[in-house]
Amino acid sequence: MDKFRMIFQFLQSNQESFMNGICGIMALASAQMYSAFDFNCPCLPHYNLAYGLGILLVPPFILFLLGFVLNNNVSMLAEEWRRPQGQRGKDPAVLRYMFCSMAQRAMIAPAVWVSVTLLDGKCITCAFCTSVPVETLGNTSHPGLSQGEMKRVLARIPCKEIYNGQELIANEVAVRYLRCISQALGWCFVLLMTTLAFLVRSLRPCFTQAAFLKSRYWSHYIDIERKLFDETCAEHARSFAKVCIQQFFEGMSTDLASAHCHPPRKAPADVGEAAEKLLGITDQGTMNTALKSWHRCKPPLHLHPPALPSGNGWAGEEQPPTHPPVPRREMAAYYSRV
Amino acid sequence: MDRFRMIFQYFQSNSESVMNGICGLLALASVKMYTCFDFSCPCLPWYNMAYGLGIMFVPPIALFLCGLILNRQSLVMLEEWRRPQGCRKKDLAVIRYMCSSIMQRAMIAPVIWIIVTLLDGKCLICAFSSSVDPEKFVGFANASLVQVQQLLAKVPCKDDELMRNNTSRKAVSKYLRCWSQALGWSILLILIVAAFLACWLRPCFNQATLLQARHWSNYIDIEQKIFEETCCEHSRLFAHKCILHFFESMRQEMKLHSFSLPREGEGAEGEENLLRDITNKDQVNKLLKMWYYEKPPLNVSQATQRHPLGRDQCTQYKFSQHTGV
Numbered sequence: 001m002d003k004f005r006m007i008f009q010f011l012q013s014n015q016e017s018f019m020n021g022i023c024g025i026m027a028l029a030s031a032q033m034y035s036a037f038d039f040n041c042p043c044l045p046h047y048n049l050a051y052g053l054g055i056l057l058v059p060p061f062i063l064f065l066l067g068f069v070l071n072n073n074v075s076m077l078a079e080e081w082r083r084p085q086g087q088r089g090k091d092p093a094v095l096r097y098m099f100c101s102m103a104q105r106a107m108i109a110p111a112v113w114v115s116v117t118l119l120d121g122k123c124i125t126c127a128f129c130t131s132v133p134v135e136t137l138g139n140t141s142h143p144g145l146s147q148g149e150m151k152r153v154l155a156r157i158p159c160k161e162i163y164n165g166q167e168l169i170a171n172e173v174a175v176r177y178l179r180c181i182s183q184a185l186g187w188c189f190v191l192l193m194t195t196l197a198f199l200v201r202s203l204r205p206c207f208t209q210a211a212f213l214k215s216r217y218w219s220h221y222i223d224i225e226r227k228l229f230d231e232t233c234a235e236h237a238r239s240f241a242k243v244c245i246q247q248f249f250e251g252m253s254t255d256l257a258s259a260h261c262h263p264p265r266k267a268p269a270d271v272g273e274a275a276e277k278l279l280g281i282t283d284q285g286t287m288n289t290a291l292k293s294w295h296r297c298k299p300p301l302h303l304h305p306p307a308l309p310s311g312n313g314w315a316g317e318e319q320p321p322t323h324p325p326v327p328r329r330e331m332a333a334y335y336s337r338v
Numbered sequence: 339m340d341r342f343r344m345i346f347q348y349f350q351s352n353s354e355s356v357m358n359g360i361c362g363l364l365a366l367a368s369v370k371m372y373t374c375f376d377f378s379c380p381c382l383p384w385y386n387m388a389y390g391l392g393i394m395f396v397p398p399i400a401l402f403l404c405g406l407i408l409n410r411q412s413l414v415m416l417e418e419w420r421r422p423q424g425c426r427k428k429d430l431a432v433i434r435y436m437c438s439s440i441m442q443r444a445m446i447a448p449v450i451w452i453i454v455t456l457l458d459g460k461c462l463i464c465a466f467s468s469s470v471d472p473e474k475f476v477g478f479a480n481a482s483l484v485q486v487q488q489l490l491a492k493v494p495c496k497d498d499e500l501m502r503n504n505t506s507r508k509a510v511s512k513y514l515r516c517w518s519q520a521l522g523w524s525i526l527l528i529l530i531v532a533a534f535l536a537c538w539l540r541p542c543f544n545q546a547t548l549l550q551a552r553h554w555s556n557y558i559d560i561e562q563k564i565f566e567e568t569c570c571e572h573s574r575l576f577a578h579k580c581i582l583h584f585f586e587s588m589r590q591e592m593k594l595h596s597f598s599l600p601r602e603g604e605g606a607e608g609e610e611n612l613l614r615d616i617t618n619k620d621q622v623n624k625l626l627k628m629w630y631y632e633k634p635p636l637n638v639s640q641a642t643q644r645h646p647l648g649r650d651q652c653t654q655y656k657f658s659q660h661t662g663v
Binding site for chain 2: 083088188
């Protein structure tokens with residue numbers, strides 16, 4: 001238990017930093033994904049807007065959901081939310097705290113994607129190139145084109161190789177303009193996000209500190225209780241399995257002994273440990289039967305009480321006479337299940 | 339206890355160095371961000387100034403706020419400032435000390451951004467190229483006002499078709515860069531001199547107050563950390579007890595329903611106790627179902643039975659029983 005205690009303390013004290021580490025990794029992954037992504041503007045009038053805004057907004061949404069999926073506390077939150085009330089009241093403040101802290105962490109990678117996209121400028125250039133103010137930036141002396149024709153020409157701005165509107169408006173001028181707007185939006189977005197984060201963090205101690213301490217304690221408690229319960233169940237399952245298998249072997253050996261009309265096995269004077277572990281199965285035929293029986297007819301999930309380890313089976317010396325009929329009935333029961 | 343003592347000594351000695359480390363990382367991040375950032379001056383008359391000054395001042399504000407957010411001590415200071423007085427008086431000197439140390443650390447990354455920007459020069463060239471006096475430069479002296487504005491605005495863009503072969507463009511660019519770098523180095527010099535004077539002159543004024551303030555700010559920080567540690571330890575013990583009580587109450591319930599065979603129960607340990615009465619599939623299933631449908635109340639005082647207590651009852655649980663010191 002001491003070892004478990006140390007590990008739990010470590011995990012608990014470091015759970016925050018573990019989750020922060022995952023956040024940081026996701027943020028770096030989103031920046032890397034953006035740089036690895038091969039942006040390809042379609043350079044057609046309506047497709048540009050759809051493509052540009054799609055690249056700007058859809059991956060952040062996916063990253064946000066991924067942030068929830070990777071957070072192993074989501075199942076804890078769902079469980080706490082959906083459980084019946086029972087004897088323990090539900091505190092909505094705790095649920096809100098858990099959800100808020102998860103949502104805050106999940107927001108980091110999408111915010112990084114949007115910032116990097118805006119600061120790079122390709123998306124906005126692609127999406128809004130048809131809205132460039134040609135009157136102020138372009139050549140006023142150029143013969144007028146129809147709306148549709150102008151839009152088609154402007155849509156090709158991001159694709160320098162096929163751009164044919166150099167007399168209308170210089171490609172570099174338009175790209176610089178759009179990129180300037182995009183970067184300004186990007187920095188404003190970064191400033192807005194940091195201001196929001198700052199306000200959220202600094203207003204909390206001013207208003208709701210006591211409620212916050214309560215919610216934080218109980219959300220940690222729920223997490224630890226779940227882990228400890230799983231541990232305890234695992235220990236129980238282990239003991240259960242051990243006794244079940246032991247009873248199976250004992251049952252096998254005594255059953256075969258009685259079926260073959262062997263004389264009852266004499267308990268040797270000194271029962272060595274190895275002999276005890278053999279559990280009464282000492283020849284090839286018996287072992288093969290035991291293995292076949294394990295495969296064909298697993299024992300029921302029901303331990304009988306005089307089980308706990310004496311190792312000799314019930315063909316021992318001091319069993320009161322009322323006991324043997326009970327196990328034998330059990331064995332008959334499990335044979336008949338085949 | 340020994341283990342705790344070692345951990346606390348570590349925290350105490352390293353709280354400052356953790357903060358300094360974060361500060362350094364943020365400074366490096368700001369330089370990296372500047373080099374990665376693709377500066378692209380719009381080269382249009384009014385946009386230049388907005389863009390150049392925006393790039394020079396908006397990221398430092400964001401970096402300053404980041405520095406405040408990432409610093410754990412800012413939360414501690416806010417809590418100390420806003421807490422009700424209660425039984426412990428508030429010392430404003432301590433709060434002021436914490437505030438000033440937080441601000442100093444948070445200011446480093448923004449200052450580095452501004453200095454790197456000035457030493458590089460692109461921002462100032464972009465922002466002030468329209469504001470130079472055209473008379474000083476040969477290529478711009480003879481044009482009309484509007485044309486001069488347009489041409490000067492295009493100075494930062496080397497590849498623009500009008501500016502490609504213009505020698506006066508280089509002259510304007512060098513002139514502005516010289517001013518920018520001079521400004522950058524001057525600011526750096528002033529800041530370093532100010533820091534130097536502050537370090538040297540501080541012991542001459544109020545050294546005793548400073549030592550006290552530093553001690554108590556450290557104390558508040560550590561007290562907060564220890565409180566969180568103790569709460570974690572307490573919640574772990576509480577959960578452990580709660581689960582054991584749950585298994586115990588389940589076991590008693592099973593005893594009522596199962597056939598009672600004489601049990602050779604002597605010297606039972608926790609594990610074997612768990613196993614001895616929950617020994618078949620249905621009982622295990624029932625236990626798991628009860629765990630989901632009816633979690634036990636949060637009350638581990640001795641006389642607990644299965645009566646409906648809510649969470650508020652946990653306050654009657656005496657904390658002193660479980661400090662384990």
